[in-house]
Amino acid sequence: MSGTDGEIQVKLKVNGRMREVRVKPNERLIDTLREKLGLKSVKMGCLTGECGTCTVLYNGQPVKSCLVLTAEADGKEVITVEGLAGSDEMRRITEVFARNNAFQCGFCTPAFVLLAYWLMKVKPKATDEEILEASNSILCRCTGYTQILQALKEAISRV
Amino acid sequence: MQEEKYLYIRKPIPRRDIDKLTGEAQFIADIEIPGALWMKLVGSPYPHARILEIDTSEAEKVPGVEAVLTGKDFPFKIGHHIRDRDVLARDRALYVGHPVAAVIAETLEAAEKAAELVRVKYEPLPYVLDPLEAMKPDAPLLHPNLGEYEHLPFLYPVPGTNIAHKFKLRKGSIKDGEREADVVVEEEYRLPMLHHSYLEPWGAAARVRSDGTIEIWTSSQGPFAVRTQLAHSLHIPESRIVVHYLYVGGGFGAKSDLFLEYLPVLASMKLNGRPVKLILNREESFYYGFHRAEYIFRMKTGARKSDGKIVFHKGEYIYGTGHAADLGSLLGNTIGWLATGPYDIPNVWIDSYTVYTNKPTTTAFRNYTHTELWFAFEQQMDILAERLGMDPVEFRLRNLIKPGASTLPTGQQISEDWGDPEGVLKRAAELIEWGKEPEQPREPWKRRAKAIVMAPKGPSMPPNITTSAIVKMNEDGSVDLLTGVAEIGQGTLNSLAMMVAEELQIPLEKVRVYGIDRDTSNTPYDWETCASRATFAIGQAVLKAVDDLKQQIKQLASQILRVDPSSIEIRDGKAVVKGEPWKALKLEEVAMGYTFPDGHAIHGQLIGRGSWVPRRTTGLDEEGRGHPLEFVTYSAQAVEIEVDILSGRIDILKAVAVADTPFINKILALGQAYGGALMGINVALREEIKFDENGKILNPGFTDYKIARAGDIPKSIIVEFLSTKLLHDAPYGAKGIGEVFLGGWPAAIANALYRAIGVRIKRAPLSPERVVEEIKKQKPDLLENIVKKLGGE
Incomplete structure (x- = not known):
C-alpha cells in the first residue's frame, strides 16, 4: 500500500503479533525491527549479508534481515529471540x-x-x-x- | 600435584550472563540516549595530502545538521604513550580514510547526506607505505615535529625520521657467538596488517552534563583506560569523566585503548552538552579502526654442531605502526625484549623499531606481538635444526630456558613457579604422535606432515598498573562483588564469582557480580581488561577482599561468641567455632553488624576490600635490562596438515595445544582455547589487509576479508592443561589463558608445509594463492611430476 509521502504501509506478524509500520521503499527489515519495533536482539554486524548476526526466522526459515526490504515483508511472519521468551x-x-x-x-x-x-x-x-x-x-x-x-x-x- | 578438593574451582560451571541469549544484553548500538545526535565522518581519499580548504557550507544546509567540525575545532594531538595522533586531520591527512571532518545531525541519514557534501581541497604529497622504505633517510616524513611530541619517559623517538621508538637489547657478544657457530641462518619474515574483526562494530556516545561532568558510553575493554587517556589528552581531571560499562561485542585488543571517543566528547562540548553518538559500520571499522601492525623480522642465528646449542641471535625487528604510534611504541618495545622467546641464548643483539607509514593506525592484537615473533623465530628454529641434521623437537629441548637457572636476555630470572617449558613440548609431541609419519593420502597432489612449535605468552604490562575489588555483604547473607573488569566475552565475572563462593563456602547463587550496571565513578579502579590479566590480577584483588571480609566476620563473631578470632572458621554460610559446631552464627546475622537481644548493635555492614599491583616487574633501561614479566604461560602447539599442491589449500587435520596452567572454570578455559586456536589458524591461512598502490584498503568487509566459519574448524582439536607448578601468587595457580592459544599456529603450519613439500614460506598468510606461487618458485618440479602422474594414469 503506497502512501502520499512515498512511504509504504506494511503489515507483518512479528513474534506472534500483527504489526503495521510505515516505511520507505528502501528500508531494510533489520532497521524496521531495531528502530521501529525495538527488537535490539537483531544485531547489525556488517549489513552485507556476510556475518549473520541479524538473522531472524522469516516465514519459519533463518534469513539475514539486512538482505530483506521491509516492503517485501508485507504479510510475512518474523520471529526474533524476544519472541521465544x-x-x-x-x-x-x-x-x-x-x-x-x-x-x-x-x-x-x-x-x-x-x-x-x-x-x-x-x-x-x-x-x-x-x-x-x-x-x-x-x-x-x-x-x-x-x-x-x-x-x-x-x-x-x-x- | 596434590588432590584438590574445591567446591567450584576447576569445575565446568555454566556462565551466568544468559541475558546474552535472550536479547536483553545491551551493546553500544542498542542503548537509547534521549536527544542524541548522530555523527558521521568524512575521510581523506589520499594517503598523504595537505588540506588546503574545507568548505562545509553545502553540508550545513542539509535539514537536521547541527554542526560540521574539522581539525581546526580540535587543535591538539592525542596519545597516551606518544602524543602523535590527530583524530581529525589538521593541516595534513596521513592515510586513506583519515577523518578530516565530522558531521553532526539529528538523524544518521541527514549526517550521511551532509558528509557527502563536505568539499575538501587537497594537495597530494609524497607518501610511503612500506616500513622498510619509511626507514630510509630520504623517505617522506609523517611527523616532522616528532622531536617535540610529549611521550612517556622510557620511549626513544628518533626525530627527523619515521621512527617513533627504537629499542635496543644487548647481551654477551655477537662476535664471540659468530666465532663459535658452525651453522648460521639468516632470513627475513613478514606479516601483513590485519583487522581484529570483532563482530560488534565500534561505537561511542558522550554528553556533557550541566555540572560539567563528561559522560561516555563506549564499546571498550578498558573504561578506566578511556578515562585516564581522555583526561590526559584533554588536560581535565579524571574525576570529571564518567565512563559507563557496556557489553563489548569482541575486542581482541582493538578496544583496549582510547580510540575515537574524544570526537563525540568534543562535539558535545561544542553543542552545549547535547548527547552525540558515533557508531561505525563495518566498512568504517576497517577504514578508521585500529589494525594489527605489519611486521618485518630480520634474523641471523648461529648454532654449534657439537651439542646443538644456539650461540648467538641477532635481530632487527620492525613494527609498522601506520600513521600514528601511541601504543605501537610499546608494541615495538615488546617484540624487542621478547627477543629470543623461550630459548636460552648467550649472545643476543636486538634492535626493534616502531615505524610510521601512511596507513591506518595500529594497536594491540590478541597475543600482543607473540604470534608474530613466533612465526619468524619458530621457523628459524626448524631451519637451524635441519641444517644441523637434528630433530626439531630435540633441537628445541636442548635450547629451551631452564626454570630457576636461565635468565631472559633482559636479565630477569626465569622463575621456577612459571612452569615447565620442556613439559609442554614433550606432551605436545606425544599428543601429535611425533616421530610417527602421517599416512599419505592416495591423491598424488595431496601431502601431509606434522610440526610442533613453542608458543608461550608472557603478558606485557606496565610495572605499576593496579586493580582493586570490593565485596560487600547484604542483609540476607549474600555477597556483592564489585570490580573493574570488562565483560568482553571471556567470562571473567563468572570466574571471580566462583572465587568468592569458594572462599566463603557459600552457594554460587549467593554471589552477585556487578556486570554492565557500573561506571568508572562507582567502581574500583582497573587498568584494562587485556594482556590475559583479568583472572590473574583482579582475581588476586578479589581474594584479598574476601580475606579482608573473612577477618571482619571472624573478629565480629569472636566478640559475640566470646572466643579468640583464630578459633573461628567460615563454612556452610556460617561463622563456626572450631570443634564446637553448636557455637555458630549465620552470615546473615552478622552481615549488617550484630544486634544483641537488648537492642544494642555493633560494627555495621561488613565490606571487604583488596588491591593488587605487579610484584615482579620493573621498567627496562636503555640497554633493555630489567624485569618485564609477571608470569609466563608456557605452551606448545602442534599440527598435522594436508596441503593440496594444485590449489594451494591447506587443511588442518589435527591441532594440538598444551598449556602449562591450571584453570578456574573448565568450560570457559576450553572456550578460550578453541576460540584462540581458530583465530590463530585463520590468521595463518587467510587474514591480510590488502592495500592498493595508493594505500587504500581493498578488502574493507567480510566479503573479502574472510574470518573463519564453522566449516573451517580443524578436523580434530586436542587441548590439554598441565599443572606442573602453581604460580604462588596467582589465584589457585591460574595464569592467563586469553591469548596464549593464538600463538603458534602460523609458525607450526609454515613448518609443517615445509616438511610436507619442501616449500618454505616466510610471509603470512599462507593463503592458497601464496602457496601455489611459492611452489612454482621453489619447487616447480612438484607440480610437473603431479601433472605427469595424472597424465600417465
Missing part, C-alpha cells in the same frame, strides 16, 4: 548453551539461538553435517564454534 524450547536452549559455554561476547548469540530453535522445530533429526552447514551462515569471532556446535547438537538430541 517463556517457551519450552528457549528453556532448553538456555540450558544447553550455558552448560556448553556456547557464547562469549554475545553479539552473534541471538542468531545462534534462533538457529537452535529452528533446528528443534524444523530439523529435529538434523545430522552433524547439516548442523555444521546451517552454522556456516553465522560468523562468531570468539568461540571457535566447537562449543556452539555441541550445544546445537544437544538442543535437538532426545537423550
Whole structure:
C-alpha cells in the first residue's frame, strides 16, 4: 500500500503479533525491527549479508534481515529471540548453551539461538553435517564454534 | 600435584550472563540516549595530502545538521604513550580514510547526506607505505615535529625520521657467538596488517552534563583506560569523566585503548552538552579502526654442531605502526625484549623499531606481538635444526630456558613457579604422535606432515598498573562483588564469582557480580581488561577482599561468641567455632553488624576490600635490562596438515595445544582455547589487509576479508592443561589463558608445509594463492611430476 509521502504501509506478524509500520521503499527489515519495533536482539554486524548476526526466522526459515526490504515483508511472519521468551524450547536452549559455554561476547548469540530453535522445530533429526552447514551462515569471532556446535547438537538430541 | 578438593574451582560451571541469549544484553548500538545526535565522518581519499580548504557550507544546509567540525575545532594531538595522533586531520591527512571532518545531525541519514557534501581541497604529497622504505633517510616524513611530541619517559623517538621508538637489547657478544657457530641462518619474515574483526562494530556516545561532568558510553575493554587517556589528552581531571560499562561485542585488543571517543566528547562540548553518538559500520571499522601492525623480522642465528646449542641471535625487528604510534611504541618495545622467546641464548643483539607509514593506525592484537615473533623465530628454529641434521623437537629441548637457572636476555630470572617449558613440548609431541609419519593420502597432489612449535605468552604490562575489588555483604547473607573488569566475552565475572563462593563456602547463587550496571565513578579502579590479566590480577584483588571480609566476620563473631578470632572458621554460610559446631552464627546475622537481644548493635555492614599491583616487574633501561614479566604461560602447539599442491589449500587435520596452567572454570578455559586456536589458524591461512598502490584498503568487509566459519574448524582439536607448578601468587595457580592459544599456529603450519613439500614460506598468510606461487618458485618440479602422474594414469 503506497502512501502520499512515498512511504509504504506494511503489515507483518512479528513474534506472534500483527504489526503495521510505515516505511520507505528502501528500508531494510533489520532497521524496521531495531528502530521501529525495538527488537535490539537483531544485531547489525556488517549489513552485507556476510556475518549473520541479524538473522531472524522469516516465514519459519533463518534469513539475514539486512538482505530483506521491509516492503517485501508485507504479510510475512518474523520471529526474533524476544519472541521465544517463556517457551519450552528457549528453556532448553538456555540450558544447553550455558552448560556448553556456547557464547562469549554475545553479539552473534541471538542468531545462534534462533538457529537452535529452528533446528528443534524444523530439523529435529538434523545430522552433524547439516548442523555444521546451517552454522556456516553465522560468523562468531570468539568461540571457535566447537562449543556452539555441541550445544546445537544437544538442543535437538532426545537423550 | 596434590588432590584438590574445591567446591567450584576447576569445575565446568555454566556462565551466568544468559541475558546474552535472550536479547536483553545491551551493546553500544542498542542503548537509547534521549536527544542524541548522530555523527558521521568524512575521510581523506589520499594517503598523504595537505588540506588546503574545507568548505562545509553545502553540508550545513542539509535539514537536521547541527554542526560540521574539522581539525581546526580540535587543535591538539592525542596519545597516551606518544602524543602523535590527530583524530581529525589538521593541516595534513596521513592515510586513506583519515577523518578530516565530522558531521553532526539529528538523524544518521541527514549526517550521511551532509558528509557527502563536505568539499575538501587537497594537495597530494609524497607518501610511503612500506616500513622498510619509511626507514630510509630520504623517505617522506609523517611527523616532522616528532622531536617535540610529549611521550612517556622510557620511549626513544628518533626525530627527523619515521621512527617513533627504537629499542635496543644487548647481551654477551655477537662476535664471540659468530666465532663459535658452525651453522648460521639468516632470513627475513613478514606479516601483513590485519583487522581484529570483532563482530560488534565500534561505537561511542558522550554528553556533557550541566555540572560539567563528561559522560561516555563506549564499546571498550578498558573504561578506566578511556578515562585516564581522555583526561590526559584533554588536560581535565579524571574525576570529571564518567565512563559507563557496556557489553563489548569482541575486542581482541582493538578496544583496549582510547580510540575515537574524544570526537563525540568534543562535539558535545561544542553543542552545549547535547548527547552525540558515533557508531561505525563495518566498512568504517576497517577504514578508521585500529589494525594489527605489519611486521618485518630480520634474523641471523648461529648454532654449534657439537651439542646443538644456539650461540648467538641477532635481530632487527620492525613494527609498522601506520600513521600514528601511541601504543605501537610499546608494541615495538615488546617484540624487542621478547627477543629470543623461550630459548636460552648467550649472545643476543636486538634492535626493534616502531615505524610510521601512511596507513591506518595500529594497536594491540590478541597475543600482543607473540604470534608474530613466533612465526619468524619458530621457523628459524626448524631451519637451524635441519641444517644441523637434528630433530626439531630435540633441537628445541636442548635450547629451551631452564626454570630457576636461565635468565631472559633482559636479565630477569626465569622463575621456577612459571612452569615447565620442556613439559609442554614433550606432551605436545606425544599428543601429535611425533616421530610417527602421517599416512599419505592416495591423491598424488595431496601431502601431509606434522610440526610442533613453542608458543608461550608472557603478558606485557606496565610495572605499576593496579586493580582493586570490593565485596560487600547484604542483609540476607549474600555477597556483592564489585570490580573493574570488562565483560568482553571471556567470562571473567563468572570466574571471580566462583572465587568468592569458594572462599566463603557459600552457594554460587549467593554471589552477585556487578556486570554492565557500573561506571568508572562507582567502581574500583582497573587498568584494562587485556594482556590475559583479568583472572590473574583482579582475581588476586578479589581474594584479598574476601580475606579482608573473612577477618571482619571472624573478629565480629569472636566478640559475640566470646572466643579468640583464630578459633573461628567460615563454612556452610556460617561463622563456626572450631570443634564446637553448636557455637555458630549465620552470615546473615552478622552481615549488617550484630544486634544483641537488648537492642544494642555493633560494627555495621561488613565490606571487604583488596588491591593488587605487579610484584615482579620493573621498567627496562636503555640497554633493555630489567624485569618485564609477571608470569609466563608456557605452551606448545602442534599440527598435522594436508596441503593440496594444485590449489594451494591447506587443511588442518589435527591441532594440538598444551598449556602449562591450571584453570578456574573448565568450560570457559576450553572456550578460550578453541576460540584462540581458530583465530590463530585463520590468521595463518587467510587474514591480510590488502592495500592498493595508493594505500587504500581493498578488502574493507567480510566479503573479502574472510574470518573463519564453522566449516573451517580443524578436523580434530586436542587441548590439554598441565599443572606442573602453581604460580604462588596467582589465584589457585591460574595464569592467563586469553591469548596464549593464538600463538603458534602460523609458525607450526609454515613448518609443517615445509616438511610436507619442501616449500618454505616466510610471509603470512599462507593463503592458497601464496602457496601455489611459492611452489612454482621453489619447487616447480612438484607440480610437473603431479601433472605427469595424472597424465600417465
